[in-house]
Amino acid sequence: MLPYRTIADAEAALGRSLTSAEALWFDYSAAKSDYFLYCHNILFLCLIFSLVPLPTVLLQLARPSGFDRFKIQPKVRLSSSEVFKCYKDVMKMFFLVVSPLQLASYPTVKMVGIRTGLPLPSFWEILAQLLIYFMIEDYTNYWLHRWLHCKWGYEKIHRVHHEYTAPIGFAAPYAHWAEILILGIPSFLGPAFVPGHMITLWLWIALRQIEAIDTHSGYDLPWSPAKYIPFYGGADHHDYHHYVGGLSHSNFASVFTYCDFIYGTDKGYRYQKKLLEKMKADQIKEEWRSGDSTRDLKDD
Ligand SMILES: [Zn+2]
Ligand SMILES: [Zn+2]
Secondary structure, three states: OOOOOOOOHHHHOOOOOHHHHHHHHHHHHOOOOOHHHHOOHHHHHHHHHOOOOOHHHHHHHHOOOOOHHHHHOOOOOHHHHHHHHHHHHHHHHHHHHHHHHHHHHHHHHHHOEOOOOOOOOOHHHHHHHHHHHHHHHHHHHHHHHHHHOOHHHHHOOHHHHHHHHOHHHHHHHOOOHHHHHOOOOHHHHHHHOOOOOOHHHHHHHHHHHHHHHHHHHOOOOOOHHHHHHHOHHHHHHHHHHHHHHHHHHOOOOOOEOOOHHHOOOOHHHHHHHHHHHHHHHHHHHHHHHHHOOOHHHHOO
């Protein structure tokens, strides 16, 4: 809730006119409690978990021609009832664990100093904070995820997330309730170390989940804008982790690729990638030799 009754009060306190974004924020938030603003995350997460996976899930169900080559594990297809079961299980966990966790974590959010007032942060401040949050999350998640792959952690907790060896977007938040709590810590550390505005927190929680859905989509789409983010792992990187399954000692990082490179946990992935590239090149050469293909090798 803002400590000003009118826009004129806010402008007098700031000593300048409000920007149009600040005027919008004033109109929306002035009479709402900080707790209610924080609880918006529940609605955002519900929409993100339900809607963001849909395009790639529909792609794998409908299988329009030309898209199969972008499916990372093209031989594995889930039926519509399996897809719906995954969504239903995720929503059950959402209402039983994720939402209560959001409701109960408000005192910590208040304690670390997430603010809701004016002035609003600049674009560059939001961008810098989001980058820091992603890096802190990626590093902490990497080690917690590695720990979840120890015998006890895997059998008691993490094997639930690995039930999908060829994941779909809906399977991103599919996990044991204890994993939801444990991996909530890396997401919270960034805002705790570098607290920002409520809008930055909304963006952070939304973008982190959208990123997780992208990395579980099962599709490596060449036109994805995420391809331009340096060191971004994407679907191909994390799909390999699910493909190898419980024995996996590869690709633990949630967002970027550098932790796996630095700590040497991407060797299997890089070996398999090289092998696949070689097999593809050999196949093209073979097709060319036998005259089956009209493809020009120079163009490949
Ligand atoms: Zn894992
Ligand atoms: Zn996963």
